[in-house]
Amino acid sequence: MSRFAPDDLDELRDAVGEALAVEEPLEVVAGGSKRGFGRPLQLPRLLDLSRLAGIRDYQPSELVLTAGAATPIEEIDAALAEAGQMLAFEPPDLGALFGLPEAVAGQRTLGGALACNLSGPRRIKAGAARDHFLGFRGVSGRGEIFKAGGKVVKNVTGYDLCKLMAGSFGTLAALEEVTVKVLPRPEALSTVMLWGLDPLPAVRALSRALASPHEISGAVYIPAPSTTGLMSLPGSTAVAALRLEGPDPSVTFRRERLLAELGSDCEATSLDDESSIPFWQAVRDVLPLAGSGDRAIWRVSVAPSRGGELGEAIARRLDTSWYLDWAGGLVWAAIAGAEDGGAAVIRDAIRGADGRGTGHATLIKGSPELRRAVPVFEPQLPALAALVRRIKESFDPCRILNPGRMVDGF
Amino acid sequence: MPTPDATVLERRADIVEALRRIVPGEGVIVSHAERRAYESDGLTAYRQLPLVVVLPSNVEQVAAVLRYCKEFGVKVVPRGAGTSLSGGALPLADGVLLGMAKFNRILEIDYENRCAVVQPGVTNLAITKAVEHAGFYYAPDPSSQIACTIGGNVAENSGGVHCLKYGLTTNNILGIEMVLINGEIIRLGGKHLDAENYDVLGIMTGSEGLLGVVTEVTVRILPKPTAARALLVGFPTTEDAANCVAAVIAAGIIPAGMEMMDRPAIHAAEAFVQVGYPLDVEALLIVEVDGAPVEADHLIGKIEAIARNHNATTIRPSRDEPERLAFWSGRKAAFPAVGRISPDYYCMDGTIPRARLAEVLTRMRTLSEQNRLAVANVFHAGDGNLHPLILYDANNPGEVERAEAFGADILKLCVEVGGVLTGEHGVGVEKRDLMGTMFDECDLAHQERLKCAFDPDGLLNPGKVFPQLHRCAELGRLHVHAGRLPFPDLPRF
Numbered sequence: 001m002s003r004f005a006p007d008d009l010d011e012l013r014d015a016v017g018e019a020l021a022v023e024e025p026l027e028v029v030a031g032g033s034k035r036g037f038g039r040p041l042q043l044p045r046l047l048d049l050s051r052l053a054g055i056r057d058y059q060p061s062e063l064v065l066t067a068g069a070a071t072p073i074e075e076i077d078a079a080l081a082e083a084g085q086m087l088a089f090e091p092p093d094l095g096a097l098f099g100l101p102e103a104v105a106g107q108r109t110l111g112g113a114l115a116c117n118l119s120g121p122r123r124i125k126a127g128a129a130r131d132h133f134l135g136f137r138g139v140s141g142r143g144e145i146f147k148a149g150g151k152v153v154k155n156v157t158g159y160d161l162c163k164l165m166a167g168s169f170g171t172l173a174a175l176e177e178v179t180v181k182v183l184p185r186p187e188a189l190s191t192v193m194l195w196g197l198d199p200l201p202a203v204r205a206l207s208r209a210l211a212s213p214h215e216i217s218g219a220v221y222i223p224a225p226s227t228t229g230l231m232s233l234p235g236s237t238a239v240a241a242l243r244l245e246g247p248d249p250s251v252t253f254r255r256e257r258l259l260a261e262l263g264s265d266c267e268a269t270s271l272d273d274e275s276s277i278p279f280w281q282a283v284r285d286v287l288p289l290a291g292s293g294d295r296a297i298w299r300v301s302v303a304p305s306r307g308g309e310l311g312e313a314i315a316r317r318l319d320t321s322w323y324l325d326w327a328g329g330l331v332w333a334a335i336a337g338a339e340d341g342g343a344a345v346i347r348d349a350i351r352g353a354d355g356r357g358t359g360h361a362t363l364i365k366g367s368p369e370l371r372r373a374v375p376v377f378e379p380q381l382p383a384l385a386a387l388v389r390r391i392k393e394s395f396d397p398c399r400i401l402n403p404g405r406m407v408d409g410f
Numbered sequence: 411m412p413t414p415d416a417t418v419l420e421r422r423a424d425i426v427e428a429l430r431r432i433v434p435g436e437g438v439i440v441s442h443a444e445r446r447a448y449e450s451d452g453l454t455a456y457r458q459l460p461l462v463v464v465l466p467s468n469v470e471q472v473a474a475v476l477r478y479c480k481e482f483g484v485k486v487v488p489r490g491a492g493t494s495l496s497g498g499a500l501p502l503a504d505g506v507l508l509g510m511a512k513f514n515r516i517l518e519i520d521y522e523n524r525c526a527v528v529q530p531g532v533t534n535l536a537i538t539k540a541v542e543h544a545g546f547y548y549a550p551d552p553s554s555q556i557a558c559t560i561g562g563n564v565a566e567n568s569g570g571v572h573c574l575k576y577g578l579t580t581n582n583i584l585g586i587e588m589v590l591i592n593g594e595i596i597r598l599g600g601k602h603l604d605a606e607n608y609d610v611l612g613i614m615t616g617s618e619g620l621l622g623v624v625t626e627v628t629v630r631i632l633p634k635p636t637a638a639r640a641l642l643v644g645f646p647t648t649e650d651a652a653n654c655v656a657a658v659i660a661a662g663i664i665p666a667g668m669e670m671m672d673r674p675a676i677h678a679a680e681a682f683v684q685v686g687y688p689l690d691v692e693a694l695l696i697v698e699v700d701g702a703p704v705e706a707d708h709l710i711g712k713i714e715a716i717a718r719n720h721n722a723t724t725i726r727p728s729r730d731e732p733e734r735l736a737f738w739s740g741r742k743a744a745f746p747a748v749g750r751i752s753p754d755y756y757c758m759d760g761t762i763p764r765a766r767l768a769e770v771l772t773r774m775r776t777l778s779e780q781n782r783l784a785v786a787n788v789f790h791a792g793d794g795n796l797h798p799l800i801l802y803d804a805n806n807p808g809e810v811e812r813a814e815a816f817g818a819d820i821l822k823l824c825v826e827v828g829g830v831l832t833g834e835h836g837v838g839v840e841k842r843d844l845m846g847t848m849f850d851e852c853d854l855a856h857q858e859r860l861k862c863a864f865d866p867d868g869l870l871n872p873g874k875v876f877p878q879l880h881r882c883a884e885l886g887r888l889h890v891h892a893g894r895l896p897f898p899d900l901p902r903f
Contacts, residue, residue, distance in 0.1 A: 020888075061656035062763050062794070084662055117604065128604055130612060131581050142888060146856045147849070150830040152761045153574075154793040156567045156616050157831045157841075157848055158875065159857050160580065163612025167605060184662035207522050213545070213633045215701060250705030257702075303601035305522040329603055358585070358600025378606035383594040388608050390863035395856065397888060406607060 001027075005048040009137065009145060009176045012052065016174060016400065017143035019045055025403050028170035030070035031107030034116055036098050038169050038405045039376050040368040049111065052176050055079055063153055064134065065182050069111030069175035076110055080182055088183040089129045090120025096290040097297060098365060111175045117167030120284035121218035121243065124210070124326050126183070130166035135179040138165075140172065141396020151179045164391070170402040171410075172395040186245035190255045191218075191271035191279060194240040194262055199223060199308035202240040203328040205262050207305060209242050210327045212261065214254040218243030219327035220283050221308070241271075243280055286364075288323050292334035295321070296341030296366040302350060302359035304329035313349045318342050341366050343374040377406050411458070411839070411873040414504035418484055422461060425484060429464045429506070432474040437512070439463035448507050451492040451499040452554070455756075455810065456839055460487065460501030467512040469587065469595060469625040476623065477593030479506060485869050486591070488619040490531065490562030493554040495757060496838030498566060498618050498874060505872075508623060510561050516540050517626070523601045524631055525584055530561025530624045534568075537629060546631040549576035552834070553742065561624045567616030569834035571667045571741075574792035575700075576632070578834070580615040587626035588614060591865045601628060613860070618836050619871040621864040635700035638666065639710050640734045643717045644691030644724030648672060651693035652767040654720035655791045658697065658713055665713070667698040668792035669741050672771065675748070675786040675799070679740035682747035687740055688724040695791065696737050744788045745799065752784070752801035756813045760824030761833035764794045773823055774798060781816040783809070795833035796824065822847050837875045845877050859885050 004026075006012040019026045026047040029035060049070045057066040060083035067076060073091055080086050091113035095105020119128040126132075135149030148161035165172060194205055202221040209216050221240045242262075244254045259268050271279060282288070289297060302310055307328030314320050314333055320342070322333040335342035341363060350359040360378035363371060380388065385407075392399075392410050399410050418425070429438045439445060440462055450457045461484075466472045479486050485505035492499050501507045513529035516536070520526065521544055526537055534555040537548040551570035552558055558568065564586060569578045576582070585599030598611040605611060614621055645651040651670055658665065671679065671694045680687040687694055695717075699709040710727050717725050728734035740747075748755050762770055771787065778785045784801040798820055802813040821831050825847045832841055845854060854876060861868070862882035872879060 059763065059765065061660045062765060063659060064763075083660075117609070119604075123603060127577065127581050130604075130609055131577065140856060144852050144856070146853045148853065148857070150761070150848075152763060152794050152829050152833075154569060154578070154761050154790070154795045154833040155830040156569075156578075156834055156836055158837065158845065158854075159860055160567065160612055160616050161857065161860070163580070163609045163615075164860075166612070167607075167609055172608075184659070184664060187662060210524060211521060211545075211633055213636045213702070215635075246701070247705055247708050249708050250702050253702050253704045301602040301604055301606075303520075303523045305520075326603060358597075359602040360604075360606030362606070380607060381596075383590070384596050384598070384610070387590070387596065387610065387863065391608055391610070391613075391860065394859040394863045394886075397886065 001044060001046050003046040003048055005051055007051050012174060012176050013139045013143060013145050015047055016139045016141070019400050020143045020398055023398065025400050028174050028402050030109040030112050031072065033095060033100060033105055033108040034112055037116060037364060038371070039408065040371050041402065041405055047174060049174060056177065057151070060085055063182055064151055064179060066151055066177060066179040067110055069138070069178050070109045072106065073108050073110055073113060074106060081185070084185050085182045086185045087132065087180065088122055088126035089132050090122045090284050091118050091129065092120050092284045092286065094286065097286045110180065111178055114166050114178060115168065115170050115175065121220060121280055121325050124219060124329070125215065125217040130163050132181045133162040133166050133178065134181055136162060136165060136175050137177040138173040138175040141398065141401045149179065153181050169405045171392060171405055172401065174401060188248040188251040189243060189245045189273055189276050190251050191276040192242045192244070192255060192258045192262070193269045193271060195237050195267040195269070197238055197240055197266050199312050201265070202238065203305065203308035203324070205240055206242070206327040209258060209262060212258070214244065214258055215246065216242050217245045218280055218283070221324040221328065222288055223311070223323060225321060241279065243276065283325060286332055289321055289332055289334040292321060294367065295334040295336045296338070296370060297364045298333045298335065298342065298346055298361050299364050300331040300333065300346060300350065300359060300361045301329060302331065302357065306357065307331050310349050314342065314346055317345050340374050341370045347378070411502060412879060414502070418461070418504040425482070425506070426462050428478055429462060429475065432478065433464055433466050433471050437465045437467065439465070448489065448492070448501055448509070451494040451497060453495055453497040453500070453838065453840055456497045456500050458501045458503055460507035461504055463507045463509055465509045465512050469589065472508070472589045472623055472625055473593040473595055475506070475508060476589055476591050479869060480591050480593070480867065483867065483869070485872055487871050488565070488623050490559035490565070491533065491557050493558040493562065494566065494836065494838060495759070496832065496836040496840040498836050498838040500839050502873065510559065513561070513625065520601065521546070525601050525628050526631055527626065527628045528560055530564070530627055531559050534558050534560055534563055537631070541631050542634065545634050547634050548629055549582050549632050550579050553745070560627050560629065564615050564624050564627055565617065565619045566836045569795070571669060571790065574668065574790070575664050575666045580612060582630050583611070583615065583627060584630055585628035586611060586614060586624050588622040588624050590622050591867070591870055599628065616836070618838060618875055620861055620875060621870065637703040637706040638698055638700040638734060639706040640696055640698045640728045640737045641710055641713055641717070642687070642724065642726040642737050643695040643697065643722045644688040645693045645695070645720070645722055646691060648693045648771050649768040650721045651695055652764060654695065654717055654722065656764060657716045657720060659792070661712060661716060663709055663712065665697050665792060666700040667696070669696045670694065670789040670791040671741065671744065672787040674784065675744050675788050678747040678751050678786055679744050682750055683740050683743050685736045685740045691723060696741055741788065748786050748799045748801065753803040753805065756800040756802065756817055758796070758798045758800065758817050758820050759832050759835040760821050760829055761793070761795045762824050762827050762829035764791065766827040770796070770823060770827060774820060777816060777819050781812050783812055783816055790833070793833070794829065818844060839874055842875060843877050845875070855885055862886070
């Protein structure tokens with residue numbers, strides 16, 4: 001495999017242009033921390049974007065940051081922290097889940113988080129990576145430099161191509177520079193913990209909290225066996241946790257209200273600022289399932305009210321460890337022993353008994369054989385699948401960028 | 411607009427008959443008088459009678475209309491309530507106007523999943539009205555929310571006063587059902603979050619009716635904050651006001667709304683609604699915070715202190731709900747207030763980096779003198795979205811043209827200082843020819859090819875957004891061929 005590591009935008013264009021000319025597809029990589037995510041690729045060329053790094057413009061009072069696409073998240077987090085700000089979508093560090101060495105995990109980049117549209121527990125309040133992606137510059141599969149979006153927080157000029165790039169796994173364009181919206185870091189945080197609830201009552205409690213005006217910024221449910229993966233927990237009791245963030249007096253007020261409103265049916269405690277940070281980081285980084293060995297790891301997005309029953313339904317049929325994020329709307333499941341990694345059971349469960357349930361399951365981690373054998377991303381109905389294929393062709397007609405990463409054949 | 415296709419105009423009777431077969435009864439509007447109701451949208455400077463108006467009442471009819479139009483090469487302009495300020499729903503002489511007004515039902519409210527499933531012709535405010543008894547609301551609040559429809563909001567990615575904290579339409583919808591020009595019905599999203607593959611929902615939002623017709627929308631609804639308080643702050647200079655806005659954000663506060671008005675806008679608004687705006691200031695800020703009562707009070711206190719440090723001459727926190735609403739009434743009436751002091755006004759919509767505000771306002775004053783037209787500014791200060799209102803009189807020869815030229819100069823200025831052409835009103839017809847100031851040909855070609863993936867014959871809302879119409883075949887040509895580009899200098903490892 002030949003490796004190309006462009007130093008700037010023009011070299012990036014040349015690298016894609018040459019690949020086009022000789023018809024040799026490129027695997028697009030920045031830090032390489034998520035190479036195991038998506039269908040496995042064996043392509044003749046590696047396009048290494050890691051030199052396209054560094055913060056290029058950051059104006060805290062404009063709430064906007066522009067950086068080379070391969071800028072490490074760690075570098076961005078440090079710069080933002082200095083100004084009391086953050087990436088509100090909480091890009092997860094999947095290094096522990098993938099069992100990566102520290103050095104590789106530390107290389108996760110801003111462009112990578114955007115290209116995979118990865119977001120943490122704050123997704124329910126602050127939005128996904130795609131909601132913070134304001135603009136970019138890059139090279140499409142046509143070997144042409146193009147840009148879209150802008151460098152201001154509010155913009156509707158032209159199609160919102162940032163949304164399309166977010167979650168396209170490098171199959172449409174190689175990003176060179178990205179602009180994201182940043183937000184103030186909350187002054188205080190606290191976590192309300194509800195102990196010992198079964199999945200269905202737990203999801204109802206999360207739902208009640210989300211329907212309250214208390215501005216919940218994280219809502220997770222971890223059944224008993226999975227809590228052992230979280231260092232700050234005693235380990236044998238199920239817990240539903242709700243995060244509150246904001247000015248100090250407000251957090252205190254809302255915590256007391258939540259404890260009063262939800263604490264009558266179960267034991268309720270709270271975590272202070274200091275213990276809350278590692279707890280939510282662990283949830284963000286999928287640590288409850290990190291010690292799952294070679295289990296297949298799935299990420300299932302469904303209507304929040306269905307999360308509890310879905311987790312239970314899967315666990316009844318397969319050897320499963322699971323937990324819920326996004327107030328029940330995100331089921332993380334680690335499955336052992338199923339030949340298809342659990343794909344059929346999970347995807348049937350999403351459709352539900354009446355076949356009308358909506359949602360999607362993504363295989364986040366699995367052996368290369370498994371990721372080749374089952375669709376990593378949820379299969380789509382024919383009309384939508386055909387549209388998605390036409391979109392791919394409009395940016396990358398010769399299938400030169402990450403072909404086969406998302407869907408077999410393109 | 412593109413030159414009308416004479417063969418389509420000649421076939422008008424056939425087209426009407428075909429549409430009547432698809433949408434029986436009163437759903438096809440043919441008479442000159444009735445078509446007049448559709449000849450323009452909120453941008454009234456542009457008018458055009460549509461070839462024919464069709465008002466389908468279900469998704470199958472929409473699909474059949476689009477299939478027919480695709481088969482016979484007839485252009486289609488989708489329309490919600492027609493409140494676009496950029497001419498997004500401007501009809502075509504040779505095009506079918508597809509009105510979605512009959513899709514006016516709220517289909518489902520799901521409090522457990524905090525969402526509502528509605529038809530696209532439901533108004534923005536009607537969603538909030540339907541859920542407010544349970545303590546919920548729909549967050550995006552464009553000023554036209556009493557009239558504008560959620561389908562139009564999806565097409566334009568509408569914002570509003572509260573979008574700094576709560577986001578635009580794109581951040582507040584979960585799913586849509588839509589019809590492609592070939593009649594295929596597609597569902598994107600649902601009650602769950604994020605896309606399973608490419609974010610087609612994200613692309614549809616803000617696509618200005620060029621990619622498909624939305625027939626159902628699932629929106630997120632949010633619990634209403636328990637308290638909201640507003641602060642009225644007057645400054646001796648716009649620089650002080652701009653610095654105060656930056657300092658509020660730098661202090662880690664994202665207000666629910668942060669609006670600025672300049673002297674002409676303040677005077678027009680005060681004359682119109684008499685709410686006690688200070689008249690001896692150059693800039694007025696209305697800052698609103700919401701949340702738990704203790705949070706609102708805490709933040710108002712912090713913002714007051716910041717304002718004092720930035721030379722504020724008037725600081726008035728709202729004491730009760732009527733006073734908070736009074737503070738807003740002047741701002742919300744700013745457009746009609748300006749309409750009272752000038753026979754006509756032209757509303758612009760650029761976004762700039764806030765740090766450049768004072769400079770932009772100074773240069774705007776120079777442009778105002780050069781063009782001999784007054785301008786009043788209202789400004790979503792929190793997110794940098796400017797709404798300059800250019801005052802003119804259409805009865806004076808040449809003023810319309812001067813107003814348009816002035817508007818174009820303002821938008822070019824926004825782009826020059828690092829901003830964009832439109833923050834929330836859309837490109838439409840209005841800013842179409844300015845797209846080249848922000849995007850080069852290659853940028854635009856990538857967008858146009860995306861349109862080709864949805865609408866290969868360019869039948870949906872042509873003449874909007876893109877300055878030139880290209881054929882998809884021409885756009886698709888690759889200019890890189892084997893052997894022609896050797897790249898001898900490429901670093902290899």
